[in-house]
Amino acid sequence: MAKLVCWVTLLSLVVFCNSQSEEEGYCTSAADQLMCFKTTLDETNEGDALTTGQGQGIGDIANSKTAGPRGPTLIEDALHLKELAQFDRERIPERVVHAKGAGAYGELHITSDFLEKYSKAAVFRNGSSSPLFLRFSQVAGELGSQDTVRDVRGFAVKVKTEEGIWDLVGNNLPVFFIRDARLFPSFIHTQKRNPQTHLKDTNMAWDFLSLRNESTLMLMYLYSDLGTPASYRRMNGFGVHTFKLVNTEGDSVFARFNWRVNQELRNLTAEEAMGLAGKNPDYLLQDLYENIAQKNFPSWTFTVQILNADEAENLHFNPFDPTKVWFTDEIPEYEVGKLILNKNQNNYFAEVEQSAFDPANMPCGIEPSPDKLLQGRLFSYLDTQYYRLGVNFNHLPVNRPVNKVIANSYRDGHMNYDNDGGMPNYNPNSFMKASALPRYKESTYRLDSDIVDRHEPANDNFFQATQLYESFSETDKIHLAQNLARDLKPVFPFIRERALKNFEAVSSDLFDRLQQIL
Numbered sequence: 411m412a413k414l415v416c417w418v419t420l421l422s423l424v425v426f427c428n429s430q431s432e433e434e435g436y437c438t439s440a441a442d443q444l445m446c447f448k449t450t451l452d453e454t455n456e457g458d459a460l461t462t463g464q465g466q467g468i469g470d471i472a473n474s475k476t477a478g479p480r481g482p483t484l485i486e487d488a489l490h491l492k493e494l495a496q497f498d499r500e501r502i503p504e505r506v507v508h509a510k511g512a513g514a515y516g517e518l519h520i521t522s523d524f525l526e527k528y529s530k531a532a533v534f535r536n537g538s539s540s541p542l543f544l545r546f547s548q549v550a551g552e553l554g555s556q557d558t559v560r561d562v563r564g565f566a567v568k569v570k571t572e573e574g575i576w577d578l579v580g581n582n583l584p585v586f587f588i589r590d591a592r593l594f595p596s597f598i599h600t601q602k603r604n605p606q607t608h609l610k611d612t613n614m615a616w617d618f619l620s621l622r623n624e625s626t627l628m629l630m631y632l633y634s635d636l637g638t639p640a641s642y643r644r645m646n647g648f649g650v651h652t653f654k655l656v657n658t659e660g661d662s663v664f665a666r667f668n669w670r671v672n673q674e675l676r677n678l679t680a681e682e683a684m685g686l687a688g689k690n691p692d693y694l695l696q697d698l699y700e701n702i703a704q705k706n707f708p709s710w711t712f713t714v715q716i717l718n719a720d721e722a723e724n725l726h727f728n729p730f731d732p733t734k735v736w737f738t739d740e741i742p743e744y745e746v747g748k749l750i751l752n753k754n755q756n757n758y759f760a761e762v763e764q765s766a767f768d769p770a771n772m773p774c775g776i777e778p779s780p781d782k783l784l785q786g787r788l789f790s791y792l793d794t795q796y797y798r799l800g801v802n803f804n805h806l807p808v809n810r811p812v813n814k815v816i817a818n819s820y821r822d823g824h825m826n827y828d829n830d831g832g833m834p835n836y837n838p839n840s841f842m843k844a845s846a847l848p849r850y851k852e853s854t855y856r857l858d859s860d861i862v863d864r865h866e867p868a869n870d871n872f873f874q875a876t877q878l879y880e881s882f883s884e885t886d887k888i889h890l891a892q893n894l895a896r897d898l899k900p901v902f903p904f905i906r907e908r909a910l911k912n913f914e915a916v917s918s919d920l921f922d923r924l925q926q927i928l
Contacts (some may be wrong), residue, residue, distance in 0.1 A: 429464045511546055524746050533773060542569045565581055583632065613901055627874050638683035647668070703754055816865060887920070
């Protein structure tokens with residue numbers, strides 16, 4: 411019996427040691443993190459006494475100061491009050507969208523000179539390498555939601571270039587539900603909880619989506635197995651929006667950016683996803699963390715599609731419409747670099763939860779297009795970071811730019827510990843040297859009535875959805891119909907009929923399958 415105990419103990423030690431990487435206190439198994447931390451302290455003898463945030467020693471963490479052995483806690487027990495006050499303020503407002511996520515650090519390596527002729531941005535120079543932070547997320551889910559439920563997945567990349575931060579905030583699917591940011595708050599409300607019952611309400615969702623049939627292509631993607639990815643490491647990423655690139659001569663083209671996964675693309679069936687949601691609600695988060703800890707570094711190929719002004723003008727659909735795909739057989743895709751993730755966060759809250767993205771963060775040479783949804787995001791994302799984190803969120807290490815020159819008139823506000831010393835807090839001024847960075851100057855493009863008006867032009871919202879459906883295998887078609895029918899079944903009949911009419915415009919075969927199941 412004693413020998414058996416010894417062998418079990420030895421085996422446990424071997425398993426634990428295998429879970430610990432070469433990095434100090436860094437475990438390859440998330441479940442062993444605390445033991446890894448303890449082992450580090452045991453090796454270095456760096457165990458420290460407990461202190462308050464102000465550095466005072468804490469002698470007794472378990473007992474408050476009372477008036478006698480059975481008396482009430484005294485107000486003079488400052489350590490007790492600090493403990494409670496700090497706890498009461500631990501949480502910040504969660505993101506309204508993309509609340510739950512996972513993140514990691516990495517690098518973007520540019521391996522081609524293809525983009526140099528189109529953009530003056532230094533990040534695109536052949537041979538350049540830029541540090542980055544990438545946050546994956548659920549779009550509609552709340553902070554405690556299950557990782558594997560059917561949802562769009564965020565793919566937000568913060569590239570720290572020598573000319574400032576570039577935030578390319580996209581998703582794992584190439585299009586979106588709506589094309590106008592005016593509808594974004596309403597759309598997100600339908601994905602959240604009913605304001606009276608506080609329950610998820612499929613009638614809200616399908617009512618809105620069936621009234622806005624530009625969502626049809628996105629629904630086809632979402633209700634295929636692409637809506638339940640098996641891993642953050644095994645899904646593509648897309649910038650979704652159309653951007654404008656400007657070169658040193660002031661010439662401009664339009665572009666879309668994509669991240670093509672280098673691992674095997676893998677998805678879950680609806681049944682597999684629901685099973686995992688019950689067994690491990692943090693499945694995707696754990697999978698990403700442990701694979702990076704085990705040095706299985708995931709990577710993506712960075713690609714770009716280009717349209718010049720004439721091509722954009724003559725394209726048979728609106729190239730600035732985020733509900734439309736730029737199919738690669740029409741608009742070629744060029745490989746320009748590689749993204750690799752190679753380091754986990756040290757503290758989830760400080761680095762993942764407080765990471766802040768803003769699509770308006772574009773180095774000189776990258777600009778917005780007339781994409782109406784993108785235009786709305788240029789305001790909304792920055793505004794939400796001010797609400798969640800305060801006006802000085804860029805001072806946090808995960809959000810801080812790496813370029814040497816940071817000069818502006820921003821001052822003060824909550825949590826500002828830098829404040830730029832004696833630098834003048836107004837511009838222009840006569841006391842600062844000219845910046846070494848390129849002057850920020852936007853290019854110009856013609857704003858005609860097709861861009862600045864408020865009416866919705868005639869638009870075929872189904873032809874690309876038809877092409878997608880026809881490209882599916884028989885198994886994919888069966889899964890799509892089953893997944894859609896499962897969600898549509900409890901929906902009010904008049905809403906369901908409207909949704910079915912939209913899918914009938916995609917394919918009579920899809921419509922017949924849905925009718926048969928329903």
